[in-house]
Amino acid sequence: MTDRMHAAAEVPLAAGQGTLQSVLHPAGADAAVIGQFAWVLFGAGAVILLAVMALLLASLRRHARPLPARAWILGAGVAFPVVVLSALLVWSTWRSAELRPQTSNGAMALSVTARMWWWDVRYAGPGGGPEIAAANEIHIPVGQDVYVGLNSADVIHSLWVPALAGKRDTIPGRVTGLRLRADKPGIYRGQCAEYCGAQHARMALHVVALAQPDYDAWLARQARPAVQPADELALRGRAVFLEQRCQSCHTIRGVAESAQLGPDLTHVGSRMQIGAGTLINHRGTLAGWIADPQAIKPGVFMPPASGIDGASLRALAAYLEQLK
Secondary structure, three states: OOHHHHHHHHHHHOOOOOOOOOOOOOOOOHHHHHHHHHHHHHHHHHHHHHHHHHHHHHHHHOOOOOHHHHHHHHHHHHHHHHHHHHHHHHHHHHHHHHOOOOOOOOOEEEEEEEEEOOOEEEEOOOOOOEEEEEOEEEEEEEEEEEEEEEEEEEOOOOEEEOOOOOEEEEEOOOOOOEOOOOOEEEEEEEEOOOOOOOHHEEEEEEEEOOOHHHHHHHHHHHHOOOOOOOOOOHHHHHHHHOOOOOHOOOOEEOOOOOOOOOOOOOOHHHOOOOOOEEEEEHHHHHHHHOOHHHHOOOOOOOOOOOOOOOOHHHHHHHHOOOOO
């Protein structure tokens, strides 16, 4: 099921359409409440605009009898805003009470560290096993509250998945949290919502909501070490990974496990995109990214590959692609 969802997700992504990132299509309880806020405020604003335009047209009529200044002040300056704003205040207070508290009580927990410019995602291992690291994708079970503990490794970022919840800032030296819940399976695009530098716009992530059995199966696969290369090309790529000292920044469990500077690549081949939503993930884009990430996403910490020939580059990309 997970593989099918992955494949289905690649179709719109490959076509350049992307997955849905919209407050107008809520898929969670909090997002539905926030969406109602937007529609009501938009509607109230539209009504006010129409009323103002009607008054303007009425004032332009010939022989129109002007209203006394007192009537304008008391009617349009006092009574009207008091009535409208009071009604909106009462309604929004009533609806805000339905937003769930941002607490980890009764929720599945995971952590996300925002970095310039990607998302470091950590899960508790199944059965109390070692922590599992991933990047730029958050997998959650459908119908279950998930508390995402947030922090930042550098500057202020903000996690926002409009279809599921409101946004929450990530602040260096401080842990915050955001409660997510997806009512139906799907892939929901999120985005850093706080300007954090030159590549802020290319700091996306996806929340993948799966049925509980599919989520359990996915988590079990993620807990495994990297698969062994199945062919000569990928086997050569594994050697290139070590020769080029890629393990100085990237961990691949079962191969090299000490680095934490860059994303964990143990199962990088199973991810939909690379570069935090910048490119569809396949062998060609992996090779292009390794060759010169600065040309694709200027300012990222990963330097261009130097001293690597084309054959070795293709082998390395083939190795990473099969890490699923």
